[in-house]
Amino acid sequence: MHRRTFFKATTGIVAAPFISKYAFADDTIKVAAIHDVSGVLDILGKPMASMVAMAIDEINQAGGLLGRKIELVNFDTQSNNQLYGQYATEAATRYRVAAVFGAVTSASREVIRPILRRYKTLLFYSTQYEGGVCDRNIFCLGTTPGQKTVKIVPYAMKKFGKRVYTVAADYNFGHIVSKWHKKVVEENGGKFEGVEFFPLEQTDFGPTLKKIQSIKPDLVMADLVGSNHIGFFRQWTAAGMSGRIGLASTIFGTGNEQLFTNPAEHNGILTSATYFPEIDTPQNKEFVARAAKVTGTDRSPINELPAMSYYAPKLWAEGVKAAGTFDRDKVIQALEGNLTYNGPGGPVTVDGKCHHVSHDIYIAQAKNHSFELLEKYDQLPPSDTAAVCDLAANPNDTKQYVLGN
Template sequence: MNLSRRSFLRSSAAVSAASIAGSFASRAWAASDTVAIASLHDLSGPFDIYGAPSHLCMKIAVEEINAAGGLLGKKIDLKIYDAQSDINRYPQYAQKALLNDRCVMLQGAMTGAAREATRPIMRRYKVPFFYGSLYEGGLCEKNSFCVNTGGNQQVVPLLEWSFQNIGKKLYYIASDYNAPRNFGIWNHVVAKREGGEVLAEDYYPLDVTDFTAAIAKIQAAKPDIVHSCLVGGPAMAFYRQWAAAGMLKKIPIISIVFGAGNEHEVLAPEESDGVVVAYNYFQELDTPKNQEFLAKLDASVGKARPYINGDAFGGYSGVMLWAEAVKRAGSFEREAVTAAFESGIRWEGPAGVMTTDGPTHNTTQDVHIITVKNRVWSLIQKKGQIPPDTYGGRCNVFTNPNQTDFLMP
C-alpha cells in the first residue's frame, strides 16, 4: 500500500500524541530516585470534612512505604491538590498532576460528581485512577480501581440487618445528587428480598438546613426505620431537629454516610446516640494492625487529628493496594500494575483482609455494622469477606474492556 507523506505525518502525529500521553509519567520516574503520585481531595470548602481525613490517610501510607525503603528503590513523592469543593477544579488539577507532575497514579475525587469529572482525564492520559471513597457500586472500568465498599457491600448488609432486627417499613431521606439516588435503588432491591416496604423517598438540595416539613412527613408515614443518606455540613441540621422533635428514641436511624463526615463528633450524644451504620473500617476496631495504624497517625500528626472513619480509610488502603500491585508487577507502568491488581492481591491491613478482584476492579473485604453511643462506635455484627457485585456478570473488565458507564442493580 502506498502512503503519501501527508498521510504518514497525520498517522505518526496521532500515534505520537497517544504515546506521549501514556509515557509522560514513565519518562519522569525512570531517570529519578522518586516517583510521584497525586492526592486530589477537597481540603477546603464544605466537603473538606470528607477530603481532609482521606488525604491524611494517603499521607500516612506514603510515609509508611518510604520509611520501609520506598518502592522499587524509589521514594514516593506525594503531590497535593486541593479541589476546594469546586467540581470544575477536578479535571483541571487531574490534568496538571499527570502532565506537569508526571504522577503515575491519582487517588481522591471522593464525591460521585468529582469522580465522574476526573475519570475521563485519567483515561485520556492512561494513568490509573484509584477511588478510595465508599460508593453506590457499579463502577466497572479498566482504568479505575475501587478500594472501598460498593453498594452490595455496605448498604445491602445494613438493610438486611435492619429489616431483620428493627422492622419492615422504611422511609428514605437523602441529598439530591447521583450517589444517594443510586443508593435509593438498593432500598427497593433489598426490601423486596427481605419482605420489607419503602414507604417514601425524599431528596433535598445539599444546602437545605430546615427539615421541619421533612420530619412532619416522616412522622405521618409512621415507618419502622429511617434510612438517611444526607451528606455535607448543612445536613447535620436534620439530626438536631430530629432529636429536638423527640424522635431519636422513637424511630431508629440507619445510614451509609452518617459518620463519614464525623458527624458523631460534631453532634451531641443526645442528637446522635443509637444511629446504626455500616463501614469496612471504624477507628475502634481492636486489632493489632489497627493499633499500629493509629499509632503511626498519632506519631505523624498528633492526637489532635480527625477521627478516621470508613470513608477516609480508603485513602490509606488505596495507596497500600497500589503499592502491593507495583511490587508484584515490578513496575510503575499502567499495564503491569493493572495486570497485578487483576491477578488477585491479598493484603491484610487495619480493616482486616482485602483482596483485589480482577473482573470488577473492586475488592473483597469485611464490613462492620456498628452503632454510636457517647461519640464512640461499637460493633453490632461483622459481615466477613463480602465480594464485589458483578451485576449479573455485566461487570467484567476482561470481557468488556472499553466499558465506562455505571451499572445499576
C-alpha cells in the same frame, strides 16, 4: 469539636499543588492526591488526603519502591467539581504522575475518571459508593451496596420494623443508593414509604421531619453527605424523634458525624462500614496511634473513607512490586492477579474482573462519640459490580452500570 480542627497545618495541602521534599529529583516517582480539603465536603476530604500522605510517608520510610522515593502532589479541589477537572488534567500532563488517589463524591469521580483514562493515568477511588463502575483504568476500594446495603437494611428492619423511608444526598450516589434501599426493603418483605433528596447546601430539614412524623415509618435510612447535612441529626433530636422512629445509614460516621453531634443526637443510630477505629486488634490499635499523630486528636476521625485512602497507596505499591515497574498497564495486570493488601481493618483482595475489592463488613451503633460493633461479615465480595462488569472479557468497557438499567 470544631469541624476544621482535625488536622495539623503541617499537612501541606493547599488550593494549588504542593510538592513534597522529593520534588523533581531523579530518584523519585510522582503520584497525586485530589480531595476536597476545604469547603462543605472538607470533613470527608481532609482526613482522606491526610491518610494518603501518611501511607506515602510510610512507603518512603521503608525505602520507597523499586529503589525510588515517592513524591506526593496534593490538590485541594475546595468542594468544587470544576476544579477536579482542572487538577486531574494538571496531575496527568504537567506532573505526569504514575497514579492518582482521590475524588471524594461520586460526582467528582465521574469528572476525573474520563480525564485520567484519556491520559492513561491510573486512578484509585477510596470512597464507599453506589457501585457499578466498570473501567480498567480505575480500582475502587470503597464498599458498595452489594456489600453494605444488603446487610444493614435487613438488620435495621428486624430491629425497628418493615416500613422504611429514605433521605439522601441529591446527586448520583444518593439517587442510586435509594434504589438499592427500595430493592432490599421489598426483598425482605418490607414497604418502601418513599424518598427525599437534599442538595449538599441544605441546612433546614424541618419540613422533611414533619413529613416523616406524618408518614410514621418504622425506620428512616439516612444517607446524607457533608457538614451541612449533619443538621438533620440535630434537628431530628430537637423534634423529639429520637427513640420514636429507628434511624440507620450506610454512611453515618464517614463524615465523623458521631464527633460533631452530642450523644443525645447520635446514640443508637445504626451504621455499616468496612472500617471502624474500634476494631480490637493489635494492628489496628497501632494504626490508630500513628494516625493520631497526623490528626492531632485522641478522638479518632479515621473511618472507612480515610482508612481506604490509606489502603489505596499501599495496594498500588503491591501492584508496583508485583509488576517490577511503575508502568500503568503492567501494574494493572499485576493488580488483576487478585492481589491482597492486609490492612489495619482487615484484608482487601482485588477482584481482577471488576477492579473492586472484597471487604469485611461491620454493623455498628453510635454510642457516646464512638461506635459499638454489633455484627461482622467476613470478606464479602463486590458481587453487585461483579455481576455486571467483566473487564477480562470486555477490557474497553467504561460504563457505570446502575441498578435497574
